[in-house]
Amino acid sequence: MYNSTRCETITATAKHAILKGLADDGGLFVMPNLEEIKINVEDFVNLDYNEIAKLIFSKLLDDFSAEEIDECIKGAYTNTFDNSELAPVKKVGNIFVLELYHGPTSAFKDVALTMLPQLMSKSLANAGKKALILTATSGDTGKAAMNGFADVDSTGICVYYPHNGVSAVQHMQMATQKGNNVDVFAVKGNFDDAQRGVKQLFVDEELNDYAKSKGVELSSANSINIGRLMPQIIYYFSSYATLVKNGDIKAGDKVIYSVPTGNFGDVLAGYYAHLMGLPVDKFIVASNKNDVLDEFIKTGTYDANREFYKTISPSMDILVSSNLERLLYYATDRNTEKVAGWMQELKENGEYTIDGVTKEAITNLFLSGSTNEEATKQTIANVYKETGYVLDTHSAVSYAVAKEYADAGKTVITLSTASPYKFPQAVMSALGEDIDDEWEALSRLQSINKDACPAALACLKDAEILHNKVIAKEEMRDTVRAAIDKLANL
Numbered sequence: 389m390y391n392s393t394r395c396e397t398i399t400a401t402a403k404h405a406i407l408k409g410l411a412d413d414g415g416l417f418v419m420p421n422l423e424e425i426k427i428n429v430e431d432f433v434n435l436d437y438n439e440i441a442k443l444i445f446s447k448l449l450d451d452f453s454a455e456e457i458d459e460c461i462k463g464a465y466t467n468t469f470d471n472s473e474l475a476p477v478k479k480v481g482n483i484f485v486l487e488l489y490h491g492p493t494s495a496f497k498d499v500a501l502t503m504l505p506q507l508m509s510k511s512l513a514n515a516g517k518k519a520l521i522l523t524a525t526s527g528d529t530g531k532a533a534m535n536g537f538a539d540v541d542s543t544g545i546c547v548y549y550p551h552n553g554v555s556a557v558q559h560m561q562m563a564t565q566k567g568n569n570v571d572v573f574a575v576k577g578n579f580d581d582a583q584r585g586v587k588q589l590f591v592d593e594e595l596n597d598y599a600k601s602k603g604v605e606l607s608s609a610n611s612i613n614i615g616r617l618m619p620q621i622i623y624y625f626s627s628y629a630t631l632v633k634n635g636d637i638k639a640g641d642k643v644i645y646s647v648p649t650g651n652f653g654d655v656l657a658g659y660y661a662h663l664m665g666l667p668v669d670k671f672i673v674a675s676n677k678n679d680v681l682d683e684f685i686k687t688g689t690y691d692a693n694r695e696f697y698k699t700i701s702p703s704m705d706i707l708v709s710s711n712l713e714r715l716l717y718y719a720t721d722r723n724t725e726k727v728a729g730w731m732q733e734l735k736e737n738g739e740y741t742i743d744g745v746t747k748e749a750i751t752n753l754f755l756s757g758s759t760n761e762e763a764t765k766q767t768i769a770n771v772y773k774e775t776g777y778v779l780d781t782h783s784a785v786s787y788a789v790a791k792e793y794a795d796a797g798k799t800v801i802t803l804s805t806a807s808p809y810k811f812p813q814a815v816m817s818a819l820g821e822d823i824d825d826e827w828e829a830l831s832r833l834q835s836i837n838k839d840a841c842p843a844a845l846a847c848l849k850d851a852e853i854l855h856n857k858v859i860a861k862e863e864m865r866d867t868v869r870a871a872i873d874k875l876a877n878l
């Protein structure tokens with residue numbers, strides 16, 4: 389059973405939580421007894437990725453049958469990733485890089501967004517309803533979600549991204565997405581504006597009533613949806629198992645995970661893995677110049693009243709990290725009242741400060757760091773020079789922050805969340821070549837990188853543009869109404 393982070397009496401089954409996305413009080417769904425699920429090292433180190441997925445899902449998706457879970461895993465991961473291994477680990481310098489970008493849209497979000505539509509269609513199967521997915525994106529989620537949901541029965545999807553806030557490659561990926569049930573809009577404003585807009589739509593009673601009258605449920609593909617989080621837990625276990633299999637660590641050894649962080653979904657999935665028994669020394673929350681999380685972990689004050697920077701790692705350009713709320717829930721030992729209070733303060737004043745006990749609970753496990761643009765670029769250049777490996781702009785943030793711990797002799801796994809081919813201009817600039825045209829930068833990157841460009845990105849430049857609408861925040865509601873009508877008639 390799941391309940392809201394803000395009220396324990398607002399409950400849902402896994403299927404219900406996946407369909408709803410967000411709880412009725414605006415809180416996020418959490419499993420109160422997560423720590424009671426104990427997965428021992430010997431239970432998973434000899435399993436392959438899909439077997440680990442089956443093990444984890446059987447614990448977390450309590451109202452899914454074993455057969456449904458099998459079907460979901462097959463549906464999501466059969467022939468969708470271009471590597472024989474879904475989440476390979478490579479040693480780059482003295483850091484292990486967990487490559488999560490071998491899916492259809494070349495970002496780690498594919499791991500979850502190939503799975504979520506499967507989970508969702510199982511959840512819809514008996515409900516006799518349709519689901520309209522509303523998603524705010526800083527670039528990668530949008531494409532991965534559109535790709536995952538395109539023409540999936542009984543579903544539709546509306547994506548909102550910040551106008552001029554994503555890379556040319558990301559923009560083309562979304563603008564060229566096919567599917568009768570997909571819509572995408574550029575919103576004037578930044579990612580937080582888009583995300584706030586979507587959150588408001590979810591609690592908009594009139595809009596929800598309208599959707600219900602048409603047999604449609606509004607749902608989310610953002611990492612606030614538990615169906616997004618769960619698939620991400622698996623690669624923490626699988627990467628640990630890989631290191632044990634390769635003899636890099638012994639079963640039971642603790643490792644450090646460094647995670648390039650935006651909305652706090654990815655690192656939270658690691659925390660969940662740890663609560664379920666994965667041996668972890670520390671998690672490093674790595675931020676770019678938008679360092680609100682780094683400051684929060686160091687000071688205990690979350691202060692969103694600050695300048696917003698557009699950086700070369702746009703998927704981490706976020707001031708309000710939604711999933712942090714779930715960490716607060718566990719770190720306060722499930723004190724929904726406290727969590728609700730802080731979230732209210734955040735909404736009203738843009739900031740809140742946690743108490744000393746909660747802060748200690750967090751800093752016992754979480755380290756943090758941030759890099760500015762120059763340091764991120766320098767890391768890409770240094771790693772390329774020393775190893776020939778090309779990091780993308782997000783993975784470089786986390787690599788840079790992790791370096792001091794690896795240099796101190798710790799075993800560090802850093803999550804690599806995107807292919808460098810998604811951000812070719814910024815990557816080439818880091819390597820000392822400023823190239824005005826992103827597509828030209830992409831072909832230049834192909835010529836110097838020993839890892840080939842994913843086919844879907846290589847042919848993107850000349851693909852047909854199918855979506856080009858730019859809207860104001862105030863217009864988001866109307867676009868949802870139109871999408872509800874469209875889905876009802878599909």
Ligand SMILES: *Cc1c(COP(=O)(O)O)cnc(C)c1O
Binds near residue numbers: 495611652805
């Ligand atoms: C989304 C994203 C992140 C941030 O992940 P969160 O779960 O939002 O913290 C980092 N890197 C890339 C490439 C992403 O797409």
